[in-house]
Amino acid sequence: MPLSPKSVMLTAQGVALRTLYRLPARIRRLLAGPPIRVDGQELALDAQLLLRAQQLAGMPSLFSGDAVRDRRVLEESSGLVAGQPIGPMHTRDLTIGSIPARLYTPAGLPAGSPLLVYFHGGGFVIGNIESHDTPCRFLAKYAKVRVLSVDYRLAPEHRFPHAVEDAVAAFKYAHANARELGADPSVIAVGGDSAGGNLAAVVALVTTREGGPKPAFQLLLYPTTAGDRPTRSKDLFAKGFFLTKTDIDCVSRQYPATEQDKLDPRYAPALAPDLSGLPPAYLATAGFDPLRDEGELYAALLREAGVPVVLSRHDDLIHGYANFLTIGTRFREAMYEAAGSLRTALEMRSKESV
Incomplete structure (x- = not known):
């Protein structure tokens, strides 16, 4: 089954995301933004960079109340974090x-x-x-x-x-x-x-x-x-x-x-x-x-x-x-x-x- 344009785009974004994670920590920190601290905890740079990438990619929320839509979003967005099995x-x-x-x-x-x-x-x-x-x-x-x-x-x-x-x-x-x-x-x-x-x-x-x-x-x-x-x-x-x-x-x-x-x-x-x-x-x-x-x-x-x-x-x-x-x-x-x-x-x- 051919991939949808949305899936192709998200897969490409996934490749770009994995490339980001290979950059030096100093560059990744600049891309992710200042450290986030809440409740005496500091968010891991890996997690903060992922959240930033999802924001820039315009990723929709996982749950909207429409189960059919939400399952489609999950399937399409899997390309963002997919890798080799x-x-x-x-x-x-x-x-x-x-x-x-x-x-x-x-x-x-x-x-x-x-x-x-x-x-x-x-x-x-x-x-x-x-x-x-x-x-x-x-x-x-x-x-x-x-x-x-x-x-x-x-x-x-x-x-x-x-x-x-x-x-x-x-x-x-x-x-x-x-x-x-x-x-x-x-x-x-x-x-x-x-x-x-x-x-x-x-x-x-x-x-x-x-x-x-x-x-x-x-x-x-x-x-x-x-x-x-x-x-x-x-x-x-x-x-x-x-x-x-x-x-x-x-x-x-x-x-x-x-x-x-x-x-x-x-x-x-x-x-x-x-x-x-x-x-x-x-x-x-x-x-x-x-x-x-x-x-x-x-x-x-x-x-x-x-x-x-x-x-x-x-x-x-x-x-x-x-x-x-x-x-x-x-x-x-x-x-x-x-x-x-x-x-x-x-x-x-x-x-x-x-």
Whole structure:
């Protein structure tokens, strides 16, 4: 299918953007502008340069209330940060009932490896397997795991709890079919970014309360956990840092089917009355992210419930950093930490199960 003129233009802008990141730091600072400091934090130059480039490129907001338009914008804008696929990697598309999925297997990874069931971000409204191909490849390669990326149903066509039902079904499928997927059924983690981090947390909560099988680990990247609960970070970073409060409000009108849904722990896991017994977790937040405080609230609630948690605030980064791995170095550094945490946790679990 031929690329649209808009896609061609954005791809060219992406090439120009990666060229910018190869310039000396002094030149990049001049292009990005003076350092930005908020709440005792200084925004990383890599993040500030990306925001400046998006501003100059006239990038539209991700969420407008028109899901068809928003998905098209995401697809077209992917050229801005696209790069060469991370590999070597074998991929296989499959379906879980009617749910599309993709299995990533790093070259040379033996059978019986750990598996990560991954749920993409996008506010439950946008995003798919393709939009999150890069972070899935990255985690597969550097955590040395198989990754099953799940294309769950999106709102507003499929409102809450359809995404949750698909996510739980995908984890149960992975556990029941682990051998066919090349994985060890006792070492299956769940993970995701933003809305996907929410779904990963909810899968852990639902399966634990059902009595299992439950995930071996949770990889939660800047997750949304508290629904419409007001937080300081939502006010501090309401606009200008990629994800805006307007975007968050737009999602809160499209994902829930009723106002009552917002009180359901499967919608906002921070509202769960009991978090005890959940799997260990790595939870990362970004300092310049309106979702920062609710992610850190959830980490505190898990700790209070006796769940082992590693909380890592990347205080110089913005929401969405898992999708910016092909530009600069700072975004990759944050994801190397996530991959290392996942690999360590699952290898320790794997040795325990021998």
